[in-house]
Amino acid sequence: MAKQQISHEDLIRLGGDTVYKELEIHERVEINGKIFVIKDIISNPKTGLQAITVSLDGTDEYAVIYQGTQPGDGGNDYLTDASLLTDKIHPQLDAASQYYNDMYKKYGNIKYVGGNSLGGGLANYVTYKNGWSNVHSVVLNPAIIPEIGDVDDPERYTNYLTQYDPLTLAEKGIGLKDRIPGHIHDLVYGIPIFGRLVSNHVGYVKDDDGNLIGVEIETPDGQKVWLNLQVDAFLPVSIFSGNILGRGNGEKVEITPDILALLSNQITDKLLEWFRQISRNNETVSILIGNEKNKFEIRVDELKGEVEAIFSSGGMNFFETWANVKESLGVIGDGLIGGMGILSEIPKLAPIKIPFITDVATVLPSLIQLIDTLSDFFNEIKTKHVPALFEDVDRGFSDGVVSNLSKHHRMLEGNISTLDTKVRNYASQIDGVRITMVEMDRALAAGIEPQIIGIPTFTNTVLKEEKYLEGWKALNETLDKNYKTFTKNIEGRFVSLLTQIKDKVEGLLDIAETIESSLNTVANMIDIPWFEFDDNLRENAREFNSFTVRPIKSSIEGIITGIAAMIANFPNLLENFKPYVKHALFINSNYETVLILNEYNYGILESIYLTFNDMQYHLQENKAEAISRLGNVAMHISNDFGTVQYQMGQSTLTKHNRPKKVNKHPAFSGARPIAT
Amino acid sequence: MGKKRIILVLMSILIVIGGCTMNKKDEATKEEKKNDNAEIVSVQDYTGEGFHGEYNQTTDRIVKRNYEELELIANEYMQENFKTDVEITSYIPLENIAVVLFKTKKEPVIHSSFYVMVDHKDRSLIHQFNAHEGEVEQSIVSGLYHYAYEEEFNKFNEKIEELKDKYPVVSLTEEAHEKTYISMYREKNYYISMSSLSVPSVLDFYKETNEVISKEEVRTMFELIESSEEISKGIVIRLYMKEAGTHSDKKLLNNLIDDMSKFSFLLKGSYTINLMSNDVLKKSGHGVENEDLSIIFENKEEK
Numbered sequence: 001m002a003k004q005q006i007s008h009e010d011l012i013r014l015g016g017d018t019v020y021k022e023l024e025i026h027e028r029v030e031i032n033g034k035i036f037v038i039k040d041i042i043s044n045p046k047t048g049l050q051a052i053t054v055s056l057d058g059t060d061e062y063a064v065i066y067q068g069t070q071p072g073d074g075g076n077d078y079l080t081d082a083s084l085l086t087d088k089i090h091p092q093l094d095a096a097s098q099y100y101n102d103m104y105k106k107y108g109n110i111k112y113v114g115g116n117s118l119g120g121g122l123a124n125y126v127t128y129k130n131g132w133s134n135v136h137s138v139v140l141n142p143a144i145i146p147e148i149g150d151v152d153d154p155e156r157y158t159n160y161l162t163q164y165d166p167l168t169l170a171e172k173g174i175g176l177k178d179r180i181p182g183h184i185h186d187l188v189y190g191i192p193i194f195g196r197l198v199s200n201h202v203g204y205v206k207d208d209d210g211n212l213i214g215v216e217i218e219t220p221d222g223q224k225v226w227l228n229l230q231v232d233a234f235l236p237v238s239i240f241s242g243n244i245l246g247r248g249n250g251e252k253v254e255i256t257p258d259i260l261a262l263l264s265n266q267i268t269d270k271l272l273e274w275f276r277q278i279s280r281n282n283e284t285v286s287i288l289i290g291n292e293k294n295k296f297e298i299r300v301d302e303l304k305g306e307v308e309a310i311f312s313s314g315g316m317n318f319f320e321t322w323a324n325v326k327e328s329l330g331v332i333g334d335g336l337i338g339g340m341g342i343l344s345e346i347p348k349l350a351p352i353k354i355p356f357i358t359d360v361a362t363v364l365p366s367l368i369q370l371i372d373t374l375s376d377f378f379n380e381i382k383t384k385h386v387p388a389l390f391e392d393v394d395r396g397f398s399d400g401v402v403s404n405l406s407k408h409h410r411m412l413e414g415n416i417s418t419l420d421t422k423v424r425n426y427a428s429q430i431d432g433v434r435i436t437m438v439e440m441d442r443a444l445a446a447g448i449e450p451q452i453i454g455i456p457t458f459t460n461t462v463l464k465e466e467k468y469l470e471g472w473k474a475l476n477e478t479l480d481k482n483y484k485t486f487t488k489n490i491e492g493r494f495v496s497l498l499t500q501i502k503d504k505v506e507g508l509l510d511i512a513e514t515i516e517s518s519l520n521t522v523a524n525m526i527d528i529p530w531f532e533f534d535d536n537l538r539e540n541a542r543e544f545n546s547f548t549v550r551p552i553k554s555s556i557e558g559i560i561t562g563i564a565a566m567i568a569n570f571p572n573l574l575e576n577f578k579p580y581v582k583h584a585l586f587i588n589s590n591y592e593t594v595l596i597l598n599e600y601n602y603g604i605l606e607s608i609y610l611t612f613n614d615m616q617y618h619l620q621e622n623k624a625e626a627i628s629r630l631g632n633v634a635m636h637i638s639n640d641f642g643t644v645q646y647q648m649g650q651s652t653l654t655k656h657n658r659p660k661k662v663n664k665h666p667a668f669s670g671a672r673p674i675a676t
Numbered sequence: 677m678g679k680k681r682i683i684l685v686l687m688s689i690l691i692v693i694g695g696c697t698m699n700k701k702d703e704a705t706k707e708e709k710k711n712d713n714a715e716i717v718s719v720q721d722y723t724g725e726g727f728h729g730e731y732n733q734t735t736d737r738i739v740k741r742n743y744e745e746l747e748l749i750a751n752e753y754m755q756e757n758f759k760t761d762v763e764i765t766s767y768i769p770l771e772n773i774a775v776v777l778f779k780t781k782k783e784p785v786i787h788s789s790f791y792v793m794v795d796h797k798d799r800s801l802i803h804q805f806n807a808h809e810g811e812v813e814q815s816i817v818s819g820l821y822h823y824a825y826e827e828e829f830n831k832f833n834e835k836i837e838e839l840k841d842k843y844p845v846v847s848l849t850e851e852a853h854e855k856t857y858i859s860m861y862r863e864k865n866y867y868i869s870m871s872s873l874s875v876p877s878v879l880d881f882y883k884e885t886n887e888v889i890s891k892e893e894v895r896t897m898f899e900l901i902e903s904s905e906e907i908s909k910g911i912v913i914r915l916y917m918k919e920a921g922t923h924s925d926k927k928l929l930n931n932l933i934d935d936m937s938k939f940s941f942l943l944k945g946s947y948t949i950n951l952m953s954n955d956v957l958k959k960s961g962h963g964v965e966n967e968d969l970s971i972i973f974e975n976k977e978e979k
Contacts, residue, residue, distance in 0.1 A: 021808065022728055022960055025968055026910030026948055027860065028871040030810030035871045035908065043957060045716070045964060057871075057908050 004034060006061045006112060008244050009232040011138040012160065015114040015123075016203040016231065019052055019065045028057065032232070040103060046547065047095040051122075053103045053110070062110040064100050064126070068117035068202070090551050093146070096122040097129045104133060116140040116202060117167060120159070124181050127156055137182075140203050140231065141165040144179035157182020158244075162231065164190035164200040164579065173573030174565035185247060188606040189234040191599050192579035192654060193592065196229075203231030217593060225284055225593070227600055236607040239266050240618045245610040253618055255627050257441075260434035263615065267427045271611060274604050275423065279416050281597040286409045288590040289402060328555075329364060332508065335552045336360045339515040342540055346522060354518045358511050367504040374497050385489050389482045389585060393475065400471045405594070407468040408651050415463045415644050422461070422640065426633055433626045463640055466647045476653060479582050487574045495567050502563045505556060512553040519545045579654045598652045605645035612638035716955050716964060719846060719916040724855025726958030729770045735794045736769035742801045749792060750778050753805035758782075758816065759886050766855055772796065773806075777857055783888040784823040788815035789858040811859050813872035816882055818861040821909070822868055824895040828943055835939045836865040836913055839932055844918040845951065848961065856961050870909040875901055902944065909945040913971075916963060917954040924951045924967040936971045947971040 013031050023029070027038045035057035043050045050067040104110050113123040113135055120142025127137040128148060138158045151157065159180050161168045171177050177184075190200035217225045236245040239262060240253040253259065337360055346354070443449065523542040566573060586592040612634050620631030649656035715726070725731070739746060747764060754762045760782035768775040773791045780786045788811065793802040822829055840846060847864040848856070861868040872879040878897050882889070901907060915932070917924060929951045936949065948970050952963025 022856075022858065024860070024867060024869070024912065024914075025950055026912045026946065027869045028814060028908070028910065029808070030814075030871055030873060032809075033873065035873055037908075037910065041960075041962065043960065043962065043964075045957070 004056055004059055006056050006059075006063055007032070007237075007242070008138050008158065008160075009235050009237065010034065010036070010056075011063060011065075011112055011114040012116075012140050012203060012232045012235065013230075014054060014063065014065045015116045015119055015138075016140055018054075019050075019067050019115065019119065023052060029054075039107065042099055044095060047092045049092050049095040049099060049122075051096065051099055051115075051119075053107065055107070060108070061112075062103070062107050063112040063114055064103055064110055064123075066096055066113070066115035066119035066122040066126075068115060068119040090146075090554060091547065093122060093125050097126050100126045100130060100135070104130075109133070110135060113137045114139055116142065118143045121145050124157055124159070128181060131156075141167055141201055142180055143167065144171055144176050145181060147179065148181070151181040154182040159184045160187050160231075160235070161185070162187045162189040162200060162203065164192045164196075166197050166577075167201055169576040170573065173576040174562070174569045175572070176565065183247070185244065187231070187234060188603045188656075189229075189231050190603070191229075191596050193583045193587075193596065194580055197580075199229050204229070217596060225281065225597065227596075234603055234607060236610040238614045238618075239263055239611065240614065245614050255619065255622060255624075257434045257437045260430050260437070264427045264430040264434070267423060267430070271608055272420070272423060272427075274608060275416070275420060278601045278604055279413075279420070281601050282409060282413055282416060285594050285597050286406070286413065288594050289406045289409060291590060329367065332552050332556065333360050333364050335548045336508070336511055336515060339519060339544055339549050342537070342544055343515070343518055343522065345537055354521070355514055357514050357518070358507070360508070360511055363504065363507050363511065367501065367508070370497065370501050370504060374501070377493060377497060381490055385486055388489070389479070389486055389581070391482050391485075392478050393482075393585075401475050404468050404470065404472045405651060408466065408472070408647075411464045411466065411468065412644070412647055412651075415640075415647070418461050418463060419637070419640055419644060422637055426630075426637060429633065430630060433630055436626060437624075463643055466650055469650055472651065479585065479653070480578075483574075483578055483581065487571050491570055495570055498563050498567050502560060502567070505560055505563065509553065509556045509560065512549060512556055516545055516549045516553060519549060582653045594651075595653055598648055599654070602645060602648045602652060602656060605641060605648055609638055609641040609645055612641055715958055717958055718920050718954055719848065719852075719952075719956050719963075720920075720954075722849060722852045722956050722958065722961065724852040724961070727852075727856050727961055728768050728775055728858075729959065732769050732771050734796055735772065735774055738794050738796070738799050738801065739767055739769055739774045739792075741799070745801050745803065746774075746776060746792065749801070749803055749805050750776065750790065753790070754778075754780065754812075758812075758883055760786075765857075768855075769794075774801075775858065777855075782886075784819060786816050786819040787857045787862070788812045808859075810871055810873065813879055814870065815859055815861070817872045817875050817878050818868040818870045818909070820878055820882060820889070820894045821870055821898060822861045823889075824891055824898055825943055826891065828941070832939075832941060833863060833865055835936065836915075839935055840865075840915070842935070843928060843932060844922075845915040845928070845932070846918045847915055852961065865915070866911060866913045868909060868911050870907060874907050874909070877901065906944055911943075911945050911947050912968075913947075913949045914952070915949065916952045916956065920954055923953045923965050924963060926967055929967050929969055933969050933971055937974050939973065940975050941973050942975065947973070 010031050014036070018029055018031065018036075021029070023038045023041060025038055025041055029036050029038065036054045037057050038052055039055050039062070040053040042052075051064055053062060053064050055062045100110065100113060110133070113126050114120075114137065115123045116139060120137075120139030121144060123137040123139050124142055125145045127135055128145065128151060131153065134156070136156050136158070138160075140160045141162060142159055159182060161180075161184055163186065168177075171180070189203070190196065192200075217227060237243070238245050238250070240259065241250045243250045340357060340360070343354055343357075519541040523538050523545065525538065583592065583595055586595060615634035616631050616638055618631070619627050619634055622628045622631065646656075743764075746767070750762050750764060754760050758780070760780040762778040762780050765777045765779055765787070767777065773793050775789055775791045777787065777789045779788075788807075790805050790807040790812065792804065792806065794800075795802060836847075847853075850864065853862065853864045860870075875898070878894065878901075881894075881897060898907070913932075913936070917928075929949060932949050932951065936947075948968050950966060950968040952966040955964045956962060957964060
């Protein structure tokens with residue numbers, strides 16, 4: 001066994017799960033069967049920074065892991081989030097870098113920093129700031145970092161972005177994806193339904209206190225399906241090199257009997273287990289569609305009701321979001337009022353000129369009123385525009401969508417079973433070659449002519465083609481068309497409201513700037529005879545500027561940038577969230593479960609596809625004919641998996657891009673032990 | 677009301693500009709929080725309340741009403757995996773889960789925890805035992821380690837008590853200790869961390885044994901392992917500054933380390949004193965500002 005190393009999967013788990021636990025220093029935690037020791041914990045109420053330093057037990061590998069945004073920390077994280085849009089550096093970013101340096105002094109080389117969301121942004125920023133240390137960041141769905149321009153060494157950043165992460169979709173939607181530094185690695189993970197927004201973002205299904213919990217999907221007719229939504233399980237790892245697949249396979253590995261043994265074990269233990277899961281899910285899908293068959297006339301009416309419900313109450317509510325915005329405005333307002341408070345402590349007759357400052361209390365209410373108007377507009381969207389999303393959908397349903405899907409999934413069942421047999425045969429072929437290799441070594445050592453047995457061959461059973469989905473595709477197109485109309489219909493009013501909000505927020509920025517410069521005057525004033533100042537006044541003014549006003553100012557600037565970007569990219573932003581809305585149209589019906597399972601299966605198939613593709617790469621063109629042949633078989637199987645994945649994608653509502661052939665990409669080295 | 681909701685981020689400026697939190701406390705909870713604004717409390721007043729997160733009344737009611745099922749979930753899992761019944765000692769009702777603290781009925785008594793999801797809509801518990809990877813196992817092996825060397829650890833603890841008499845330091849209150857005992861082997865003055873992956877034979881032995889486990893048996897097992905390799909374990913003395921408002925004092929920590937290192941103690945491991953400020957964060961039970969240093973026992977070389 002090679003010496004253990006910290007892997008990308010470990011880092012993703014540390015950043016998405018472990019860092020949110022209640023930990024003690026020197027506590028041992030287990031991750032993917034490895035022991036990590038918590039070396040240090042920081043929780044700074046002032047900057048809001050929360051992070052841990054871990055070491056992989058028995059090694060000198062260290063990592064610093066940052067927490068993401070947490071509720072209930074006095075609004076610090078929200079403000080940091082907003083300030084990321086600017087080129088200003090919020091104190092939490094500097095605190096993160098300071099912490100990294102402290103830990104570096106204490107423990108020496110810290111190989112990685114990690115985190116997700118804001119934590120990922122912090123890790124990327126720390127990596128940028130500390131190029132001297134050659135630290136690497138490995139993050140999941142990171143927040144963008146303040147504008148720093150291009151980084152010189154993109155290979156020091158690995159960003160895993162999951163396909164339905166709302167943050168990533170938003171960042172991409174408003175054109176800020178290039179503010180994520182370094183390499184980006186897209187992961188086919190997640191399910192585009194509103195109920196799964198959180199897990200799509202954090203990569204784990206968790207409660208609010210960071211405990212991992214399972215997902216049980218219960219269909220309307222009582223079927224229960226368990227899904228594993230732990231994102232580190234979706235990181236496709238090369239069996240040969242330990243690298244994360246999808247961006248190149250790295251150096252070819254020498255094929256030994258041990259590697260072949262590992263390969264055949266992995267196929268039987270892991271890949272076939274995944275495949276069984278896909279097969280089970282597909283059976284469930286068939287049953288669900290069958291049960292839905294006779295109901296389609298009443299379906300659409302029911303769905304309209306459900307969709308209305310989803311937009312107005314329950315698990316997700318457009319309108320409540322604005323309460324969150326208001327909460328942040330409250331933090332900003334409190335901060336500015338605090339600044340004015342300090343200024344009011346200046347003795348009346350002191351010869352200090354403080355410019356007139358518009359009262360925050362007059363600006364905030366009108367801003368809040370605008371936000372309420374926006375909420376009302378959402379109400380209008382619900383009653384007026386959402387029903388239009390169903391336009392012509394009734395027709396789609398009666399055009400035999402149900403029988404379409406039903407036939408399609410029966411076809412898929414057949415293909416899955418064909419592939420299952422192929423994969424099983426392949427595992428035993430690998431075993432055959434392994435035994436031959438061992439025998440040959442033994443024979444050569446004993447000086448006898450080795451007997452060559454069984455060069456692997458491949459019977460190409462052709463998979464059935466997809467040809468049943470005409471009605472389904474038409475339905476899908478109708479939904480896309482309706483969504484486009486929907487976007488167009490709401491754009492004008494939305495953008496106009498946002499513009500008004502932006503103007504008001506700019507007013508707040510003016511106030512913040514005046515307060516800042518006035519506090520500066522106070523902080524720098526010299527002693528004036530006959531005027532008695534509170535001794536702490538200058539110090540207070542200085543502190544308040546650094547820790548409150550300046551961060552607030554950069555947050556306001558960030559909000560302005562954010563709104564401006566939203567205004568400029570509104571249709572694009574909405575387009576990115578289309579999968580969520582389309583799925584919402586099927587809420588609480590069996591179709592919803594069907595779509596969830598198909599999306600989930602699609603994600604697993606991606607991993608299997610990449611794994612076989614990697615086998616092909618490492619085995620083909622080997623000097624031993626038998627091994628090369630194994631590579632050829634892997635190629636056929638990988639192509640077949642590609643086909644089945646494509647077919648699976650056809651019966652989802654989202655447009656999936658088949659991955660490009662991976663071998664052409666430059667070598668990519670994730671940190672994983674060479675598993676021998 | 678009283679239910680945290682997952683909000684739709686699509687339209688949220690906040691999320692667009694880089695946020696992560698998708699939880700929203702509704703107005704009622706926010707009010708409660710404002711009234712109970714002290715997230716920081718002096719260690720002498722810390723009862724463990726607020727540990728792990730914000731108290732949730734609805735969850736509390738649901739758990740109370742389904743207490744028998746909770747016991748069933750705990751017993752089923754622990755009986756199937758570790759051949760022991762358990763007794764629930766307390767639980768922490770949070771937003772949509774409850775963290776459940778329990779102790780085993782099989783001797784020696786092992787403390788650990790798991791969590792159950794709580795369905796607010798159906799007002800029921802989801803029948804599943806959830807635990808962090810290796811956490812219950814860690815509680816077991818570190819508990820067994822303490823059990824095997826109980827006499828040594830008693831002396832170790834007496835020594836810590838002496839330090840507490842001599843210097844202005846205190847430990848968690850009994851109540852806080854009990855309410856925060858979620859993992860590892862813990863006492864008020866110290867805890868032992870050891871992964872079961874380091875001592876698989878000990879864990880297997882525990883799993884296979886129905887009856888009372890004797891000290892000698894486990895001690896022999898640990899000695900056997902340690903005769904060939906050192907078991908990775910962390911033993912941390914956790915103390916807090918006694919005077920209200922005081923920060924962790926480096927000089928005091930050095931004194932504690934000096935005194936402790938003169939103590940004759942032969943059990944291998946990595947020993948640390950973590951000296952925390954008097955003010956603690958309710959959520960973690962940690963000081964707002966802390967210092968730690970390792971102890972090197974002077975007698976270490978003798979063995």
